[in-house]
Amino acid sequence: MNKNVFIIGSGFSSLSASCYLAKVGYNVTVIEKNSSLGGRARQFKKDGFTFDMGPSWYWMPDVFDRFFEDFNKSRSDFYELEKLNPAYKVFFGKNDSISIEDSLDKIKEIFEKEEKGSSVQLQKFMDEAKNNYDIAVKDMLYKMPGISPLELITKKTIFKVKSFISNIRREVRKGFKSHRLKAILEFPVLFLGAKASNTPAFYSFMNYADFGLGTWQPKNGFFDVVSSMVKLGESLGVKFLINSNVDSIEVTNNEVDAIVINGIKHDCSLIISGADYAHTESLLDQKYRQYSDKYWSKKTWAPSSLLFYVGFNKKVPNVAHHNLFFDTDFEKHAQDIYDHPKWTKDPLFYANFTSITNPNTAPKDCENGFFLIPIATNLEDNEDIRNKYFDIIIERLEKLTGEKLKKHIIFKKSFCVNDFEKEYNSYGGNAYGLANTLMQTAFLRPKLRSRKVKNLYFSGQLTVPGPGVPPAIVSGKLVADLIIKNEKNI
Numbered sequence: 001m002n003k004n005v006f007i008i009g010s011g012f013s014s015l016s017a018s019c020y021l022a023k024v025g026y027n028v029t030v031i032e033k034n035s036s037l038g039g040r041a042r043q044f045k046k047d048g049f050t051f052d053m054g055p056s057w058y059w060m061p062d063v064f065d066r067f068f069e070d071f072n073k074s075r076s077d078f079y080e081l082e083k084l085n086p087a088y089k090v091f092f093g094k095n096d097s098i099s100i101e102d103s104l105d106k107i108k109e110i111f112e113k114e115e116k117g118s119s120v121q122l123q124k125f126m127d128e129a130k131n132n133y134d135i136a137v138k139d140m141l142y143k144m145p146g147i148s149p150l151e152l153i154t155k156k157t158i159f160k161v162k163s164f165i166s167n168i169r170r171e172v173r174k175g176f177k178s179h180r181l182k183a184i185l186e187f188p189v190l191f192l193g194a195k196a197s198n199t200p201a202f203y204s205f206m207n208y209a210d211f212g213l214g215t216w217q218p219k220n221g222f223f224d225v226v227s228s229m230v231k232l233g234e235s236l237g238v239k240f241l242i243n244s245n246v247d248s249i250e251v252t253n254n255e256v257d258a259i260v261i262n263g264i265k266h267d268c269s270l271i272i273s274g275a276d277y278a279h280t281e282s283l284l285d286q287k288y289r290q291y292s293d294k295y296w297s298k299k300t301w302a303p304s305s306l307l308f309y310v311g312f313n314k315k316v317p318n319v320a321h322h323n324l325f326f327d328t329d330f331e332k333h334a335q336d337i338y339d340h341p342k343w344t345k346d347p348l349f350y351a352n353f354t355s356i357t358n359p360n361t362a363p364k365d366c367e368n369g370f371f372l373i374p375i376a377t378n379l380e381d382n383e384d385i386r387n388k389y390f391d392i393i394i395e396r397l398e399k400l401t402g403e404k405l406k407k408h409i410i411f412k413k414s415f416c417v418n419d420f421e422k423e424y425n426s427y428g429g430n431a432y433g434l435a436n437t438l439m440q441t442a443f444l445r446p447k448l449r450s451r452k453v454k455n456l457y458f459s460g461q462l463t464v465p466g467p468g469v470p471p472a473i474v475s476g477k478l479v480a481d482l483i484i485k486n487e488k489n490i
Helices: 012-023 061-069 104-114 118-143 157-165 168-175 179-192 201-212 223-235 277-282 293-297 330-338 383-401 417-424 469-488
Strands: 004-008 027-031 043-046 049-052 081-083 088-093 096-100 216-218 239-241 246-252 255-261 264-267 270-273 304-312 322-325 349-352 367-375 409-415 456-458
Touching: 004 012, 012 027, 012 223, 012 469, 043 304, 043 409, 049 304, 049 367, 061 118, 061 223, 061 469, 088 179, 096 104, 096 179, 104 118, 104 179, 104 201, 118 157, 118 168, 118 201, 118 469, 157 201, 168 179, 168 201, 179 201, 216 223, 223 239, 255 270, 270 469, 304 383, 304 417, 322 383, 330 367, 349 383, 367 383, 383 409, 456 469
Parallel strands: 004 027, 004 270, 027 239, 088 322, 270 456
Antiparallel strands: 043 049, 081 216, 088 096, 246 255, 255 264, 304 367, 304 409, 322 349, 349 367
16 A cells, blocks of 8 residues: 555644654655644744744643653653743733632632632542543543544443533532632633533543643743654654645545645545645535535534734733633623624633743743634624724723733734634634534544545544644544554555
């Protein structure tokens, strides 16, 4: 069998798959349509400022460590890692914030100050969350290629039926009364792209990732991870092509035959797409597509985002590396994303300032600000809307920090629905893929392997395990393992 593999896209799942396949002898070429590698985790530089364009939360460090260990390497061989303290700061109003520190014991003290008796409830909640984490990440994550519902049934999960029926919101509100504490505990499931009320309680393992394992930061930013995976891939023989757009995938006798890149046909016998699933299938003749437009339109999508990359010519006071601005109605914003999609009036938003922990990401005495407003997919997107919402969040930031900041902005760059569609061929301009709701979990997600085209595979946030950087890295391993197993059976 010809072992030439083309991988579409250079996000984390593609980089992961490329390394695993190259390790066992495949000739792997990664194709990236944009001018730099990393997919949504690309890097942006301007006037001495450096920004991670997408992912910024380094959670579940054990997943990253395991990836490098699979190649007899150590994560520390590639980049340094620092545990943040505070992990993040949550703003509920002017002079009203809570900083989440770097250990569960410290966090329990914070909870107890907010609500008497809540530290005991938190310990119970976290014990369950850790148990779920051990099952989900250590026992299941690497063994679930999404082929059969039986993947969900183990000696341990059979006792967790209630956790799949109940939801995060219900479990959180059983033990906590403070709206601040409830918001903090419901926040981590946003990484799964769904409302807490629609996310199975089993996913409380994200709370253990938060409070139990902590929030980390690669020394030079999240792009350190991209660079490290590319470096590892190159050492294994992976080839990387940038500015390379895939025009079509050619099929003969229901099997991958060739891929057309920038108008040039390349013979190949195996393709993985880490790019948008729906877009990838549009590269095929209609008869070879598994999922219709109707199928995609009925899915529950994780949010899109309105992003801003901002350079300030002064330091921003009273903020941490990661900051959550929950000073408006959490539930109303969620409804405007999932239930009745529209631009919300008073958005929650997130901001990070990496120059607080790494001064090299901004010129001396300056600050780089990354801002994210979660929004619904398929919303109208234009400069007037972007500017309107930028003014809203900057005015709120000024109010909450007590500092005039707008006049200190050197530049700003925005990125929204139209850009997600243009840069990543993202369905509806989504930023995080499909939400991990009960009916979109495991074998109920789009498949890693095409059932209509032999030797066409998929990876990334639209398939298993789901949205987020650690799941994407695991997705790359799952698809590589599936390919290796299938070849052995030929």
